[in-house]
Structures are given as structure tokens and as C-alpha cells.
Amino acid sequence: MSQSARLLKKIFLFSVLFLGCIRLQAAELQSWPQGKAAVLPKDKPILVVNIWATWCTPCRKEMPMLSRWYQQQQRSGKGTVAVVGVALDTDANLQRFTQRVPIRYPLYRYTGTDSRAWMKQLGNGIGGVPFTQVRAPRCGFQQTLLGTLTEARLNQAVEAARKQCVQRKVRL
Secondary structure (H helix, E strand, O other): OOHHHHHHHHHHHHHHHHHHHHHHHHHHEEEEOOOOEOOOOOOOOEEEEEEEOOOOHHHHHHHHHHHHHHHHHHHOOOOOEEEEEEEOOOHHHHHHHHHHOOOOOOEEEEOOOOHHHHHHHOOOOOOOOOEEEEEEHHHOEEEEEEOOOOHHHHHHHHHHHHHHHHHOOOOO
């Protein structure tokens, strides 16, 4: 098999896998509280995806920090960083939690039947929460942050994404 044929085969296989993941995400995520089918945004220069649950103590502790951090990013005028929270929880639990702890960024709810497998597809090999992923799709950046998120860890990951985009001459 020629080198170009092997390359085409790899591109085809990647496309099939990628499209399968998009379908999986669309079928298993809902915007919250609207309840409409959703996918993780792909048009944002840098995307922070925080996967959490109301029963997870470290998750609950990091939510106010993440909400403040998101608001600071929006006020800075850069507009290059988006944040999405994905809850592994019920509507009722989310309703109670968000009444006590205001969240300023979009929330989605995972509605599938195997959250561990879904998280593993996203790069979380242990399938635990809290789990945060920083993505910069335009420059191929992706970093997984397991465990409690701190502002310092988040800033480091976002800065690494920006640096990679600059190195690859990708405009954010």
C-alpha cells in the first residue's frame, strides 16, 4: 500500500471515530435547565470543560472559584476562553445546588448511562470527578486536569493553550 493510500485510510478512520464521538456527545448531553440536546462547543478558541456532580465535595468547592474565574475572563475583554460545566446528576439535584451556588457559565447535564466510559473517551482514564479539560481545537491543544481545580492550575493550562496556539501561529 502506498504512503498516500495509508494516509487516506488514517484520515478516513479518524473521521469515522470523530463523527461517532460527536453523535455520542449530542445524544448524551442536554443544556440545563432547558433540557435540549447539546454538544460541547467547538467554535471557541479555548474551551474549559468542567465535569462535576453535586454529591462530589471537591466539585462543589471548586464551582464558586470557576464561576468567578469565568466572569473575570469575560470582563477582561479577551473573550477567547469559554467555560462549560457538565453535571453528572439529576435535574432536581442541579436545581437545588444552583439555587444555593450561582453558576455564571453554561451548564449541561450528562444523560447517558455510562458516565465513566464517556469521561474516558474525553481523556479521563480513571473516570472520576472532578475532571476538567482545557481545549484549544484550532491549535490541537488538549490538557486534562484531574482532581480539585485551582485557579493556578487553570491559569497554567489556559496559558499553555495560548502558547501552543502562538507557536503554531494560530490566531485566537
